[in-house]
Amino acid sequence: MDFNFSLTRVILLAAFLIIFFLIGGFSAPVVDPESYLDPRRIRKAWMYCVILYTVGAGCASVVDHYVGTIDRSNLRILYIILGVLVMLGSSFYIHSIKSGAAAPSEVSG
Secondary structure (H helix, E strand, O other): OEEOOOHHHHHHHHHHHHHHHHOOOOOOOOOOOOOOOOHHHHHHHHHHHHHHHHHHHHHHHOEEOEEOOOOOEEOHHHHHHHHHHHHHHHHHHHHHHHHHHHOOOOOOO
């Protein structure tokens, strides 16, 4: 696995991170005081989302992976697909964390 920091790939990485910033990914969710959720666990889940999105953006933009010795082939397309899937999953997960933490939960009982 190699890292290729060409200008276009660095710009692509910056664009992914700016998009994550614009959707509110880098701002930690605020837990409602009336909620039964633990703020430490919510912050831990949010941090995992930030790490996952950043790794996915790195995989989709700056990673190269050549395999083979005689007829070399590049696995970059797999890294792009996996990176995009990880970024989408992280975005959905952070959206559900923020919406769940903001709304007061109803405890039936």
